[in-house]
Amino acid sequence: MTKRKKDAIWVVVLAIIACLIVWHVAYWHSIGMYLKMFDWIGTDRTYVVVLYNLGLMLGMGSVLGFLMGKITDLIGYEVRQIKHFEEEKTDGRK
């Protein structure tokens, strides 16, 4: 399998995961489930609210980060390492 095909599969898989997470959040918002979680604040279930919010943002951030990386690979854009210790040099052009 070529690298391009592998990248394409990764893009599809990650996009599906991202869509599922977005759908879950939107659905819970629409049925009022998220508001019910607000009622848990101050009870012994506060940790669930914290884990839910933080987990979703960490998860979605990672999925989107990898997805963007794979999209860049798929379209053939070359991401180069920056040469930090030569950054202020000129190339002699006017």
Next chain:
Amino acid sequence: MTTLSVVGVQINILLLLFIGLAVGILSGFVGVGGGYLVTPALIILGLPANLAVGTSMAWIVGNSIVGTLRHRQMGNIDMKLGLVIIAGTMCGVELGVRLLNWTKGMGFTDVAVLSTLVVILVTIGAYTFREVQSRKAQLDEALKNKDKLPPAMRLPLMARKLQGLNIPPVIHFAKSKITISLWLILAISFVTGILAGFVGVGGGFIMMPSLIYLIGLPSFMAVGTDIFQIIFSASFGCIRHAMSGNVVILIAFIMLISSSIGTQFGALITQYVRGIAMRYVLIVSTLLCVLGSILKLINLLLPVPLPWLQKCAVGITFGGIALVVIIVIALFIMAIRYRRGQHIPAWVVSLVAKGD
């Protein structure tokens, strides 16, 4: 269809997407979290202040992961240094929050916070501006002479002095090529953390110059390392706010979708410009943050708050986001033109990077 109902407030989804995209570009390019722009923007859109702060904190968590993944690919992150900074910053933030609570007890929180923010940012902005102007003059001069290459960026004076202090244990960071006492990094990040915890927003504006001018990191490595450490400080803030029920996850999600694209764009532009260009954009962003804070401070000190002053602060927030994004995109276009051998204004040549 394009509006979202949250705690009885109708919020336009397209506006949320725009804010996410614009602040994402800024965050990816300059390395700041973006809370200083997102929080007031959400308040302006009608979200109560506590929810705006908590939601922007949650958004920063997701967005900084996106930025970290991209900057890591570009070799912009010194993980080892980042982890040491996180240790110092977290302790500092906790002390800063306690200091904030103490001022609350004394009854002068807002004035104290805003005055501190203004003084710190003006000092940092003025120092950065002086350094950047001097460096640009040096680069412009070198560009006039085709054959002569300017020396690689010298370590800032303060960083040279600090790196010269031999307080064991002294650690070498291979990635960023610096050798410095562990205690100094912890002290710098601790003090930066106190300030960030005390003023609440704008932590990136304090951390970025500290990384460049005190620790001696190259500009873009400072951007990546700062975004990396923001994941942890923002997660800490997100936990605190989620415990208080201040996070509206759907809003954070909507902004994250567009900001993930903006952050990619901002991060990738760092390949096309010199570090000095990033520092110029940092100065403009700092200036906007200072202007907004000064207007708020004036309004607080007046016996009766002036509505038009509040409107000016709103204009500066949204206008500022747009202005900075336009500057970044303009720099990118200039860099592309330069690489293609097309004409660009002479004063921009020293800001864009050559292609390989």
